[in-house]
Amino acid sequence: MNFENFDYTNSELIDKHLINAYNRKVVFSHGEGMELFDIEGNAFLDMGAGIAVSALGYNNEKFKNKLKEQLDKLIHVSNLYYTPALIKASYNVAEKTGLSKVFFTNSGAEANEGAIKLARKYKWLQNKESKGEVIAMEHSFHGRTMGALSVTGTEHYRTPFEPLIGGVKFCEYNNLDSVKAAVTEDTAAIILETLQGEGGIHPATEEFIKGIRALCDEKDIVMILDEVQCGMGRTGKYYAYEHYGIKPDIVTTAKALGCGVPVGAFVANEKLAAAMVPGDHGTTYGGNPFACAAINAVYEIFEEDKLIDNVNEVSSYLFEKLNLLKDKYEVIKDVRGKGLMVGIEFDCPAAKVVGACQEKGLLLISAGSSIVRVVPPLIVTKNDIDKFINILTDVLNEI
Numbered sequence: 001m002n003f004e005n006f007d008y009t010n011s012e013l014i015d016k017h018l019i020n021a022y023n024r025k026v027v028f029s030h031g032e033g034m035e036l037f038d039i040e041g042n043a044f045l046d047m048g049a050g051i052a053v054s055a056l057g058y059n060n061e062k063f064k065n066k067l068k069e070q071l072d073k074l075i076h077v078s079n080l081y082y083t084p085a086l087i088k089a090s091y092n093v094a095e096k097t098g099l100s101k102v103f104f105t106n107s108g109a110e111a112n113e114g115a116i117k118l119a120r121k122y123k124w125l126q127n128k129e130s131k132g133e134v135i136a137m138e139h140s141f142h143g144r145t146m147g148a149l150s151v152t153g154t155e156h157y158r159t160p161f162e163p164l165i166g167g168v169k170f171c172e173y174n175n176l177d178s179v180k181a182a183v184t185e186d187t188a189a190i191i192l193e194t195l196q197g198e199g200g201i202h203p204a205t206e207e208f209i210k211g212i213r214a215l216c217d218e219k220d221i222v223m224i225l226d227e228v229q230c231g232m233g234r235t236g237k238y239y240a241y242e243h244y245g246i247k248p249d250i251v252t253t254a255k256a257l258g259c260g261v262p263v264g265a266f267v268a269n270e271k272l273a274a275a276m277v278p279g280d281h282g283t284t285y286g287g288n289p290f291a292c293a294a295i296n297a298v299y300e301i302f303e304e305d306k307l308i309d310n311v312n313e314v315s316s317y318l319f320e321k322l323n324l325l326k327d328k329y330e331v332i333k334d335v336r337g338k339g340l341m342v343g344i345e346f347d348c349p350a351a352k353v354v355g356a357c358q359e360k361g362l363l364l365i366s367a368g369s370s371i372v373r374v375v376p377p378l379i380v381t382k383n384d385i386d387k388f389i390n391i392l393t394d395v396l397n398e399i
């Protein structure tokens with residue numbers, strides 16, 4: 001097949017060999033800073049960052065150079081060996097999470113798989129008869145692999161793929177009593193997002209997170225926080241649990257951790273991590289030197305460019321502007337979130353708003369049927385926010 005004269009505008013041709021798992025419309029060729037460009041050269045302001053991934057924006061010089069340095073040295077060795085990049089990444093992740101032992105994966109779903117396995121192993125060592133039950137939340141999202149899907153609280157994602165892993169109970173998010181009522185002798189773990197993403201941008205209340213921490217301490221249950229989306233500075237701290245002054249037993253992190261290089265990790269405290277021994281878990285790619293160089297580069301650039309300070313500064317401005325829109329347009333029912341993880345709830349289908357914005361060169365993502373998610377690259381400026389608000393205002397005037 002010769003691609004020299006391939007017609008990338010012909011939808012039949014471009015979909016010919018792709019499984020129809022997504023509704024795609026645009027073909028992007030390159031990016032620069034906050035913008036993506038389609039193959040015809042049209043620019044799009046990206047307020048979705050590849051689903052909260054591309055924190056450094058596109059074509060970031062520093063990031064590219066650090067990746068190139070690693071490409072010239074080593075892309076892959078197996079996990080049967082150490083590399084300097086791996087060792088350095090483990091120090092970086094431990095420091096930023098405040099937890100002590102790291103296992104690198106290739107995605108967020110895999111990080112959650114590993115976290116659930118580690119929690120079950122910990123329980124199994126205490127009681128070989130334990131049923132290893134897991135408590136998860138309604139409207140949660142933990143990924144698409146079988147284990148991660150089993151704790152994902154949206155029924156239509158799960159039903160066609162049953163039977164999934166057993167022993168999972170769903171409770172109401174931000175309702176501590178509903179969690180307490182579900183705990184039994186067999187509860188191995190409670191898994192939740194510190195700030196629910198796909199479920200519609202719902203931050204945990206302080207009472208809920210601290211209540212779960214206390215419950216897990218009291219009954220020796222493993223507390224797993226999924227910060228795949230809300231971690232890595234997005235809420236204005238490296239990890240969102242820092243806002244509550246607590247630490248989970250295991251945190252899962254991915255998305256912006258590699259800023260586009262596919263990486264993830266689950267990170268545990270000493271007590272939990274000690275449950276795992278060689279042979280219990282593994283991965284071919286996870287933590288390979290290229291992936292770890294990306295993680296190290298991301299952390300270095302976050303520090304050098306003070307990206308988390310930028311999140312806090314731009315976030316206040318964004319909330320201020322969105323709240324003004326909310327006061328003016330009845331179709332906006334709510335504006336909520338933390339840092340640069342913001343949900344706008346509409347009185348109309350989110351897809352309608354997202355589609356109309358895309359027509360005008362603005363990329364947004366929905367989260368549930370009526371919520372539009374704003375999760376821009378963390379390099380976003382107030383000037384970009386003005387551009388975003390202008391386009392959104394045009395769209396609101398039309399609908």
Ligand SMILES: *Cc1c(COP(=O)(O)O)cnc(C)c1O
Pocket residue numbers: 106107108109110112141142143144193197198226227228229230254255
């Ligand atoms: C995206 C996401 C995942 C899944 O990550 P993948 O890399 O797509 O497997 C898990 N949990 C949360 C909270 C997410 O937002």
